[in-house]
Amino acid sequence: MKKIFTLILATLALSFALQAQDARQRSVETIVGDVVAQMPAQTAEALASDMLDLAKAAPESVIQLAAMLQSPEMGANNRIEYAINGLTNFAATPGNQAWKPAVKEGLKQAAALCTDPVNKQFLESQLWLLGTPDNTVVTAPIDSKVLRKSATSQEKCEALYLKERMLGVVPEKDILKAITDKSRTVRGTALRRYAPPTEAFAAKVAKKFKRLGTEGKVDVLNWLGDNKIESQLPLILGQFGSVKDIASAAIEAAGKIGGDEAADALIGQLGGENGAAALKALKSFPGDLKEKVAAALGNASGQGRSNLLALAGSKGMTNAAEQIFALAAEGDPGAIQALPGIAKSTDIGRLANLLDKAKEADVPGFAKGFAAALKTLSPAEKYDHVIKIIEGARHPERFFPALALSGTDEAVNDLVEAANAGSPEAVKALGKTGNYKAAPALLAAGRAGNLTALKDYVSFVDRFEKDVDRKCNALTDALAATKDTDLLKNFLAKLGNTPTSKAFAVAGSYLGNPDTEVAVAAAQAAKNIAAKCVDDLDATTKANVLGKAIQAFQARGTADDGYAVDEIKKMLAETQAGSPIFTLSDEERKAGFEMLFDGTNLDKWAGNKEGYRITNNEIYVTSGYGNGGNLYTEKEYRDFVFRFEFSFVRPGANNGVGVRTPHGVDAAYGGMCEVQVLDHDDPIYAGWLKDYQVHGSVYGVIPAKRIKHKPLGEWSCEEIRVQGDHITVTVNGEVIVDGDIREACQGHNVAPDGSNMNPYTVDHHNHPGMFNEKGYIGFLGHGPGVKFRNVRVLDLTPAAKGKKR
């Protein structure tokens, strides 16, 4: 519960601290410090509650926050920036107007006080966010010269734009003039932007049509089609015989407009030089063309027929099935291609016949048609039909793909048998069964050098294997079966999604691959696995493999690789080796110590066991820590020796040990005291941290001797001894506090005059709980990033000795 942040502006500090205390009796500096320690907020609720605290203490809170901004060279402003921006956004939220003036005032003063240009600009940007928007889309004044002259195409466009601005709509005569302009830019702009898409106006445009050049006609036809001007259909259909560009535009327009007349005209064009354009228009034609197409098919030949077949096939026009089958039997390629679109289950027999007898070149086409005919059947029905056909077929292998489509176990068995007998078609078909039972045969074929089979095997594994360990084994097998770099890359990517320790080792073994891309794929896999490994990775192996992964990424060196390296480095920095299970030393056992946390359980603790979670045999203050409160001993103590080890994981981590404290209060004030736990070496505290706030201090009462902490992740031992009013704090064998708390404040834990300003304590606050007779010992966290282990206590309370509670 640290109020670690204090003010550089010492003169201001005192007055604010006196005026602005919140319901929890916190001073502004405490509020600011508490909020900064929570930054960034993880949820909207947490953010709102933090920012409400700050807003209530504005403008002082803003000025204090701004005073904490350091030179950008220090690289330490992020949490302050989060807090200020969060507050700005809070004050700018509709409904929060009440807070806006004070926040604004704070920002104004802070910006005026700020000397660093970067920070100043940041504060001014926040001030801007509390301003009033001007959302007029400013347009340049109307330029009469442009209107008069309009010499170039661009000026003519601009003239239309300006007229619309002046008059609301552009006069029709201007639009008509623009539509007949020699510049396509002007025509296109007039049609797209300004021409009213009405029948009446279209009639006026149509009158000009004859006089237009080819491009002009195309432009008008496009416009008629885009706007579906039905009344001009006769004009449009009349252009089908024109030069190609005009005809194509007319066909496209007719296709967009739709209707019987257009459909007939378009179908009529399928056989000629406009065939391709007409086919395209008919595919997106708004309306049902079935009957018309079937009728036309009867008399068609050549290009017209093949276009009709393509249309019938792509649109599933089963009413034309008989005609299509007849043509397919003759070997008409268009008809064969149309089969899949129109085949039904009643066609299975005749399609099988056609497929079995087909010329080699037509086999794929008929096979597709045959497969399509099966699609509405159940798997078992598919299998039954196909197996019967295979038994009587001249070319059984032509039906393997269809057999595979059934996906049944029987189909797999049959195909495996055929594969074993040496049929490459059967192996290929096994890959299409979508049945995981086919996997072993695919792997076997893959091991024998069939890369497609191996790829199919892996795709099956990826799709069907849900057990992460089995999946890892299967992928390991596949990797071992090939040296093909594309496959290795593909398989390694999938291995990255099986986060087990084995997969990690396997990925690691490909890091030395001579192919850069394979090595990077392995590095990517190792990174992904390490990030979410379900096993505890051995710390040495992890560092070793990830170290090589970094090298692989660096060897390729793209921007994404740079990111990956950063990610891995972060991962390694956060890697925890894990702790052993601790037991009491002989000396401690003899003295009567009790183990409170040996690494296995929190049975002797009460309170927030969600936020204080056992990880790697350690109590880790998790990132979920927040509103869940503190962790307290189950028993209360008066006099005691409390021993533990602590380690900082994140820079600037902040916690504390509460002494003789009730649950749920700020132990620094409501308890006897709080012994600070703080990574005070973090640059964010540089220059302003008070001596009574450094690690080990009896917070706000007795400053500790400032020590230099071990590097992040390393463990330190601490002992807190409390006897009567006397407190001794020892870190790594060095005594850093040895004092009498009553003496330290000359017996005045609260101000004698009853005010909030206590001249006897170093932080000038009241400490009403200081003389508590007894209370709990607690860990008082403020955010994640610190962990504890090997926690022991010796109860020195005379009454407790030799007597069970």
Place this chain on the structure above:
Amino acid sequence: MDQSRRSFLKTTGAGIALFTVAPRTAFGKMGGDNHFIAPSDQLTRGVIGVGGIGNSSSHFVSDQNCRLVAMCDVDSEHLSKTLQRAKDTFGETPKAYTDWRDLVHDPDIDIVHIATPPHWHALMACEAANAGKDIFCEKPMTRTIGEGKRVREAVKRNGSIFRLNTWFRFKDTFYGLGTNVKPLKKLVDSGLLGWPLTVRISGATGFAWKFYWTGKENLIPEPVPACLDYDMWLGPAPFKPYNRHRTHSTFRGYWDYDGGGLGDMGQHYIDPVQYFLGKDEDFPVKVEIDAPQQHPDAIGIWRSITYTYADGCKIILEGEGYESKGKVPYIEGPLGKVYQGFECTIPYVMDIINELPDPEPTNTDFLECVRTRRPFSLNEDNGYHSATIVNMGVCALRLGRNLEFDPKKQLFINDDAANLLVDQPMRGEWGKLLK
């Protein structure tokens, strides 16, 4: 003549000498039939920004349909490298510019290809339109809603052709669907799924939000590399001390220039949805977010962003690591659902879809649009709409709260802070170019 719109004051930020305002006639008006015409009707293109997408294989093209004649970059290394590559590949060296305004006003150029970070898109597009050019602009279309409005106006005013470069509404397999968007459009149009629809763009439906596009906090100022004109790289963006992570391949992580994974992929993913929902002329009325607090400079991650249209249609974006569990539909309607891989609760849906008419064709050949002056399939109008959806999400994330939007006014409802983000100031003289 309105000087501020037409001219291009050469002052930006840190005291660069004033350049004489070029007379309009010096550049002429090159629209339409007056375009510079190379032999055989060949169009010409100049690209701004050749370090990233502008140098990608799909854009590094120069052929008889369209010749790459100029390039511009503020990083001299990017520029010289790409010039050399052009020389090696095409056998001719394009003109090199370091100030994009010179490229935009080069009379030999028909098409200006904007391949810079998004904070430049609006300025360049407006100036190119004012110079009578056609525009090929990379996504996202603009960094703010207000900039989108201005691009629309400039393109309309000058009769330009504008293409926004994403394409899933008209071609290519659409991520998790395993097909292109056409059958989806047909299915949605058919009404077989019912109405309103909810579309879920999520890892669970086959879409990645690329959360590696996050920024870094506490960037420590670094010396600007000699090859980089950092002031010109920033342009309209607020001045912040240089750090390599701000620029080049990692700029997407900063609100000043883009919108993270949402900015990068948002228009790719959302524009096709807008298309098949038939919302090309509509906007959502509400955006709701679930996200950790965002840093004012460096973009972070988010859990979900939900857009709601007035008719009840929803687009839900699920952040990486926060996907719905289990099997969730990509599209969900009262009568049917479509899952990843086009798995559908309607039996034989593909057969049904085949029998439906194809969607009305659109113009998907940009060069043909330039020649015939027809609107491209994804243009400044529908592109502005889908870019606005992305930018609504950006505003909500930056403010850390849900917002309501008025589709008519195209502003947030009774929300000053959100509407400040609609129209953000530009640094130095740059803002004048947009008026």
